Amino acid sequence: MSEFELKMSPRATFECGQCFRWNADESGVYIGIAYGKIARVRDVSDGDEPRAVLECPAEDYEAVWRDYFDVATDYGAITRHVSINPHMERAAQFGAGIRILRQERWEALCSFIISQCNNIPRIKKIIETMCTLFGEEISDGRFAFPSAERIAGLNEGDLAPLRSGYRARYILKAAIATAAGATFESKADLLRLEGVGEKVASCVALFGLHDLDAFPVDTWMKKAIANHFDKDFDASIFSPYAGLAQQYMFYFERSGKD
DNA sequence: GAACAGGCAACTC
DNA sequence: GAGTTGCCTGTT
DSSP states (O other): OOOEESSSHHHHHHHHSOOOEEOOOOTTTTEEETTEEEEEEEEEEOOOOOOOEEEEEEIIIIIIHHHTTTTTTHHHHHHHEEEEEEEHHHHHHHHHHHHHHHOOHHHHHHHHHHHTOOHHHHHHHHHHHHHHHHHHHEEEEEEEEEEHHHTTTOOOHHHHHGOTTTHEEEEEEHHHHTTTTTOSSSHHHHHTTOOHHHHHHHHHHHHHSSSTTOOOOOOOHHHHHHSSTEEEEEGGGGGGHHHHHHHHHHHHHTTOOO
């Protein structure tokens, strides 16, 4: 096992609503699974700069985590770009150390289909059940996210234990399209899927395609916009990094620290 | 028991 | 094209 330092805040990154498979243990260390690999991340910040240590096999860092945690992007520069007014400066301060994870496309698509009209604990529960039932076991009791091919071979009855309700049909359709080799390169591509509307497509574009200009608007974002911007608000004021602005706004609004 | 929840699609005017 | 409603399920 090796250790790698990351300039990020685990809490801000994992609790800002972008991912569902990172959970803190009793000592506050986050354990997560992505791309079929498992890792631990702990906060080691001492002063202003958010810092974390990632524990994983060295080969996994090269193969998966370096890109996943987006270490090559200069977040200082793009944070300054979106800090266009005092409110955004405060939001960016509060969310300091947020990184937009480069998640797997299929996992992001499936996860955000499940997210519609659902709260985070329930979304996590459905996803974990799905992984346990259909994912590959990668270590004791820990499962990878199931492949689109595996899900595409199931039917609605197979998905019934997830209790995902009417979303089950959307999950299957997305899995079949993905397994059949459909390429989702943009939000417009995603919008053609049944059960994928503006909000879900924006989330998948931002978190699964790393389109940093995607700007998902849910009820929290509607509140944030209403509270802090004019009626003629347009996310393009943050372009081409509206997605990072969205994460800061969302995380800050939900914190109630405003 | 009814309303609601971090949405979508199909339908109405 | 703006507004309304049904949809599964779990929680309040």
